[in-house]
Amino acid sequence: MTHRIAIIGAGSMAHHRGQALFDTGRAQICAVASRRLAPARDCAEDLGCNVAFDNYREIAQTKPDAVLIEVPHMPQDEITIWALTSGYDVFVGGSLAVNSQIGAHIVELAADNGCLLEAGFQRRYDAAWEEIHRLVQSRELGEPVMAVTMALWRAPAGSWYADQLVSGGMPLTHMSYCYLNAIRWILGTPTVVSALASAGVLGEAERVQEETCAALVGFENGAFLSATASYIRPEKMTDAETRFICSAGGIQVDDSTLTVFRGAQSETQSFVAEPSAFVRQADAFLDAVELRTAARNPPADALLDLQIAEAISLSAREQRTVTL
Ligand SMILES: NC(=O)c1ccc[n+]([C@@H]2O[C@H](COP(=O)([O-])OP(=O)(O)OC[C@H]3O[C@@H](n4cnc5c(N)ncnc54)[C@H](OP(=O)(O)O)[C@@H]3O)[C@@H](O)[C@H]2O)c1
Structure with a gap:
């Protein structure tokens, strides 16, 4: 069965996720829309489609089965509400x-x-992260104690990512690369957040309120996440490798390679040859559309990511611990 997908937005992720949908072999891109026609046309052409619009509502003419929305977070809300109200x-x-x-x-x-x-968090579909999920949930490495992550990125000056209102802030936008969504899938229910943040170091206008942020997220089972994210990144410095510490072992994550520590032993497992998480998530979304069952990021669950991001900002601004 081929699904007709319309894409709203024509930036880097519209290309990337549009390609992932196309690569499933189960989707046809039927239209691309953004405010400017030229990038929409380019994106459509790259994805084997010759229909482009400069008004997202016009995608309705192409009778899509589903809509992929790849725009900044503030305009995303209006478009999502329109698409759901239209029944897509x-x-x-x-x-x-x-x-x-x-x-x-x-x-x-x-x-x-x-x-x-379906929210766009693809780590839950990453083969390496599925193995982390299995190792931690099975308690093969003992009780989970903590996870440690770091995400550094220099948001381009003037881009929407650096705009507090349009992005919804750094804890919502960029801190997602601390894998909060995937880590709570692995560690369970988050209950408490405590954070510190700084801002204005880069000194550019309209920057986000939290430019650098360190957050502790506590989980029901007593484990916690220590996450650090920043729009400041020394050139060529890489993010710290994600780690999971358990009572009888641990896991170090380097892209698609896991090093699993058990007692005095360690073993490296590579997942590089596995299909990309984007393609696997695109496949899961199409399965969900066919079967009318939720995939791994259903809306009520994805709402928690928003609540955690807000709790991080609130905790940093009011210098207090926030209960979720
Ligand atoms: N999962 C991941 O790993 C990952 C990675 C990066 C980003 N993201 C997410 O992906 C989404 C898109 O980010 P991106 O990096 O692709 O952004 P981007 O490259 O800046 O592209 C944004 C696109 O949205 C269009 N747009 C802006 N306002 C619009 C409106 N009102 N109506 C229609 N189109 C509009 C822009 O074109 P016009 O100006 O012509 O309208 C542009 O094509 C965001 O939700 C972001 O958080 C996810």
Whole structure:
């Protein structure tokens, strides 16, 4: 069965995820829309489609089965609400919404209209992270104690990523590369957040309120996550490798390679040859569309990512621990 997918947005992730959908062999891109026609045309052409619009509502003419939305978070909300109200199944490129209040409305709208809605967190579909999930959940390495992550990226000056209002802030946008979504899939229910942040170091106008942020997220089972993210990145410095520490072992994650520590032994497993997480998530979304069952990032669950990002900002601004 071939699914007709319309894409709204024509930037880097529209290309990337559009290609992933195409690579499943089960999707046809039927239209691409962005505010400017030229990039929409280029993106459409790259994905084997000759229909482009400069007004997203016009995608309705092409009768899509589902919509992929790949735009900055603030305009994403209006577009998601329109797509769900129009009855389309929706795949959003990143977080569900710009904040949890709008997110809750979107969750309700998807349920009321019987639409599938999948948030764009692909790590839950990454073969290496599926193995981490298995190792931690099975308690093969003992009880989970903590996870440690770091995400550094120099947001281009003037880009929407650096704009507090349009992005929803750094904890929502860039801190997702601390894999909060995948880590809570592995560690369970988050209960408490404590964070510190700094801002204005880069000194550019309209920058986000939290430019650098360190957050501790506590889980119901007593484990916690220590996550550090920043829009400041020394040139050529890489992010720290993600680690999971358990009572009888641990895991070090270097892209698609895991080093698993058990007692005095360590073993390296490579998942480089596995299909990309983007293609696996695209496949899962199409399965969900066919079977009318949620994939791994259903809306009510994805709402938690928004609540955690808000709790991080609140904790840093008010210098207090926030209970979720
Ligand atoms: N999962 C991941 O690993 C990952 C990685 C990076 C980003 N993301 C997420 O992917 C999404 C897209 O990010 P990106 O990096 O692709 O952004 P981008 O490259 O800046 O592209 C944004 C696109 O949105 C379009 N756009 C902006 N406002 C619009 C509007 N009101 N109506 C229609 N189109 C509009 C822009 O074109 P016009 O200006 O012509 O409208 C542009 O084509 C975000 O949710 C981001 O958080 C996820």
